Amino acid sequence: MSKLISFLAVAGLSLVIIFSVLAAHVEGQEPLPAPTEVAFDQTAFEDFVVPAVFQAAGPNVASIQSAIADFRAALGDPNNLNATTELAVGRREINWDGAVPTDVTTPPVNPFNTFLNTRGAQFTTPGVGLSQAPASGGPQGGLVALFGNASYATEFRAFSTSRLFTPVGSNVTDTLFFVAGSNGSVRAAVTGFGAVFTDVDKPDGSGPGTKRGNRGSSTLLQFFDVDGRLLFSSFAPASPGNGGFSFLGIKFNDPRIASVRITAGNVAPGPNDEDGNDVVMMDDFIYGEPHKLP
Ligand SMILES: [Ca+2]
Ligand SMILES: [Ca+2]
Numbered sequence: 375m376s377k378l379i380s381f382l383a384v385a386g387l388s389l390v391i392i393f394s395v396l397a398a399h400v401e402g403q404e405p406l407p408a409p410t411e412v413a414f415d416q417t418a419f420e421d422f423v424v425p426a427v428f429q430a431a432g433p434n435v436a437s438i439q440s441a442i443a444d445f446r447a448a449l450g451d452p453n454n455l456n457a458t459t460e461l462a463v464g465r466r467e468i469n470w471d472g473a474v475p476t477d478v479t480t481p482p483v484n485p486f487n488t489f490l491n492t493r494g495a496q497f498t499t500p501g502v503g504l505s506q507a508p509a510s511g512g513p514q515g516g517l518v519a520l521f522g523n524a525s526y527a528t529e530f531r532a533f534s535t536s537r538l539f540t541p542v543g544s545n546v547t548d549t550l551f552f553v554a555g556s557n558g559s560v561r562a563a564v565t566g567f568g569a570v571f572t573d574v575d576k577p578d579g580s581g582p583g584t585k586r587g588n589r590g591s592s593t594l595l596q597f598f599d600v601d602g603r604l605l606f607s608s609f610a611p612a613s614p615g616n617g618g619f620s621f622l623g624i625k626f627n628d629p630r631i632a633s634v635r636i637t638a639g640n641v642a643p644g645p646n647d648e649d650g651n652d653v654v655m656m657d658d659f660i661y662g663e664p665h666k667l668p
């Protein structure tokens with residue numbers, strides 16, 4: 375009997391020690407993630423949908439025109455232009471050339487809301503602001519004057535006459551979609567989005583990349599859903615040299631792209647396009663009709 379009592383006493387003491395240790399352990403650490411957060415990634419993985427990808431690059435406008443024609447056809451007709459209401463079908467386009475005269479350099483603004491109400495897209499940048507400008511010339515001098523770099527007159531060419539679009543003080547442009555006519559009050563999503571770039575130099579040449587990275591690509595598009603989850607990302611193909619053109623666009627079967635982050639080039643505009651600096655400008659944006667989020 376005494377052995378049993380001793381055993382129970384020891385066992386009881388052991389339990390007290392175990393619970394004390396457990397309590398101290400729980401007290402001293404961050405709570406474990408909630409089960410829903412653990413399941414989140416799993417769900418995202420299982421829901422992964424591969425979009426149709428459209429891309430092309432080359433030295434002149436003709437190099438990318440058929441890829442753009444295919445992308446427009448995939449998004450659907452018509453071009454809904456400045457219709458200030460949500461339409462059932464079709465697409466929107468921005469070529470940065472609409473206002474007359476088209477050689478004006480618009481001062482950098484952030485956010486850039488010129489097409490927010492008429493075409494359902496708002497643009498922001500972590501930099502100073504966003505500008506429309508010809509490569510050179512016009513009353514304000516274009517990109518040459520905006521960035522104080524004379525080489526920009528020949529480094530960049532417009533796909534659609536004559537202005538390009540660029541962040542100032544950054545190489546990042548974020549796009550948010552809204553229902554046209556809502557003046558930014560009703561968030562929306564699109565089936566697809568594509569952009570034209572000029573002077574994407576990297577990667578220069580073909581061949582295998584390094585083991586863990588890409589082949590030094592510079593221009594990246596990242597597509598997000600309304601919850602900020604990355605749906606898809608891809609680098610734009612390059613056309614090394616001066617003033618070449620690149621196009622990258624993707625399309626899903628349903629409107630699920632609520633925002634797009636564009637990283638144009640590997641450096642904010644300003645320096646010469648050399649010595650590892652790949653400066654890139656943007657031209658036409660083409661995207662599906664913005665549909666109100668469910
Ligand atoms: Ca243009
Ligand atoms: Ca170049």
Ligand SMILES: [Ca+2]
Nearest residue numbers: 573575652653
């Ligand atoms: Ca470049």
